[in-house]
Amino acid sequence: MTTTHIHKKYKHIEPELLQAVTDFETKGDYVTKGERNVIKKFDIEGVFYSIKKFKTPNAAQSLVYQYLRKSKAKRSFLYAEILTARGIHTPLPVGYVEHFSGGLKESYYICEHIEYDFDFRVLNHNPQWPNRAEILRQMAAFTFDLHEKEINFLDHSPGNTLILDRGDGTYDFYLIDLNRMRFETMSFEKRMHNFRRLWLSKTMINIMAKEYAKRYNKPEAETHALMTKYSRAFQKKVNSKKLRKRRN
Known part of the structure; x- marks a missing residue:
């Protein structure tokens, strides 16, 4: 059938x-x-x-x-x-x-099919990427928009956001690999938890937490602390899995 x-x-x-x-x-x-x-x-x-x-x-x-x-x-x-x-x-x-x-x-x-300029992964791997800080700010704003529209993208990871450079200092973000989502009201905890898979460095968190906090009207220190907590916990979990595989 x-x-x-x-x-x-x-x-x-x-x-x-x-x-x-x-x-x-x-x-x-x-x-x-x-x-x-x-x-x-x-x-x-x-x-x-x-x-x-x-x-x-x-x-x-x-x-x-x-x-x-x-x-x-x-x-x-x-x-x-x-x-x-x-x-x-x-x-x-x-x-x-x-x-x-x-x-x-x-x-x-x-x-x-869309032709895109790059995906979020290049920002993880290339700290000198042109206009990187501004792209990160706009990515934080985009993620805030997702959350405000009650979209919990469970696979919010670096390879699943395609980025188009509009040539005027602004960027469009396209989500792909869509089969794992929830449509729900998101608490502050859930919102910060949703950043964990983006594999953010300290510098990236500094930029994105500040932008998100401003939009959500939350203290920057609180936003930074919670985003860091979930990001580091996820990274530690993935790295531990890799280490166990290598040992086996």
Whole structure:
């Protein structure tokens, strides 16, 4: 059994989109080729679309995705629609395709492809990145906007924010990898906890905590302390896992 859903805006190219999914293994250009998920882009009538193929779940998970929980592809589409409706940038959602046979076997998420200038990771790795402090301030403002709009992006990590330089000192931030989100009112604790995966240095926290505190009307020292607490706890946890793996 196959489930397909294409947004009404793209119905006129539905056959071409579904053909691209059918041809996914043999056609299209790689955008990313990971161990779990693969993204390719396809040119359809002069417009590029990204198609993300999710890793095939194990037997137990495949049954969960068929009967109890929405697939990652479907969640990505639904969450992208919510983000777009709330004024948060993400590549525009086009549709999804699911193949079931005794559980979920394959799932694909389709969105418009965007060409971006860099992602948040470059700010982690390059302290001399041009206009870095201003980008960090605007990233803090963007995250504040997410929280105000009751969006808890659980995978708020460096590789999941694409950044477009508008050329006038301002930047647009686009969220990707959308299948893990909660839509809820966020306390101050939850807001600071949401920064933990960004792998922030002391300098980055100094900049971002100050900007967030100003917008949230919270003391800078309190904001800085809590953002640091959750960031360092997460980094320590990840580093401990890496160390254990190396020892084994």
